[in-house]
Amino acid sequence: MFPRPLLDTRFAATRALIVDLDGTLVDTLGDFVVALNGMLDDLGLAHIDRAFVERTVGKGSEHLIHQTLLQAASKQAPAAELFDTALARYQHHYQTVNGEHSAVFPGVVEGLQALQARGLPMACLTNKPTAFAAQLLQRKRLSGYFRHTFGGDAFARKKPDPLPLLKTCEALGTEPGATLMIGDSSNDAEAARRAGCPVVLVSYGYNHGEPVRSAPADAFVDRLDELLRA
Numbered sequence: 390m391f392p393r394p395l396l397d398t399r400f401a402a403t404r405a406l407i408v409d410l411d412g413t414l415v416d417t418l419g420d421f422v423v424a425l426n427g428m429l430d431d432l433g434l435a436h437i438d439r440a441f442v443e444r445t446v447g448k449g450s451e452h453l454i455h456q457t458l459l460q461a462a463s464k465q466a467p468a469a470e471l472f473d474t475a476l477a478r479y480q481h482h483y484q485t486v487n488g489e490h491s492a493v494f495p496g497v498v499e500g501l502q503a504l505q506a507r508g509l510p511m512a513c514l515t516n517k518p519t520a521f522a523a524q525l526l527q528r529k530r531l532s533g534y535f536r537h538t539f540g541g542d543a544f545a546r547k548k549p550d551p552l553p554l555l556k557t558c559e560a561l562g563t564e565p566g567a568t569l570m571i572g573d574s575s576n577d578a579e580a581a582r583r584a585g586c587p588v589v590l591v592s593y594g595y596n597h598g599e600p601v602r603s604a605p606a607d608a609f610v611d612r613l614d615e616l617l618r619a
Contacts, residue, residue: 400607402566404564404567405511407511407512407513407569408535409572411446412447412594413494413573415525416494417525418443418491420483420491424485424486425442434461435461436461447596450517450518454476483521488524494591500614510563512538518540523538523540541553548576549580555584566587571590573590573593574594574595574597588606591609591613
């Protein structure tokens with residue numbers, strides 16, 4: 390027996406969902422700012438601000454750290470030479486603060502509860518490392534909604550490559566066309582398009598400093614619980 394579909398008839402064929410984490414479920418910019426600035430303190434470099442992180446986050450820890458070093462490094466300490474040390478210090482600080490400076494977005498818990506009540510299996514798929522993602526979901530009391538949690542280190546490639554979505558569909562036991570991707574950025578939309586998944590984007594996330602409605606999504610919502618309105 391198939392689970393009941395979403396109330397929105399555009400997604401009536403949905404049998405499972407893949408949900409992004411940062412910018413979609415949880416506002417994590419505060420955690421990133423604290424962890425990155427702790428890393429920069431360890432390296433003797435100038436701090437970055439929240440606006441920089443909002444433009445940069447979403448493509449995995451390596452990309453975030455590389456861009457941060459390019460922003461903060463000097464000629465005396467080039468970014469490439471600092472990367473390995475910076476990654477280790479960032480991981481140390483992020484594990485310490487993970488979830489302390491973040492908050493679940495309005496409508497997320499209500500939306501996840503309603504989706505779960507309709508029997509729709511869900512997986513959380515993020516470019517954040519899997520261990521950090523699982524830790525954050527547990528600390529924010531969201532882990533129980535997800536059958537699987539996959540991070541950027543779970544597969545050979547990260548979003549916007551379609552591979553993570555295709556592998557997550559396999560884990561959920563659903564075809565891409567029946568698996569709805571919910572995210573907050575063009576990164577999620579591109580991955581979904583290439584994988585053959587329908588995609589809905591939330592309007593409040595971190596779309597690399599660009600208007601989210603310019604991304605190639607099937608629909609946009611201002612709150613996650615709006616997915617279940619007629």
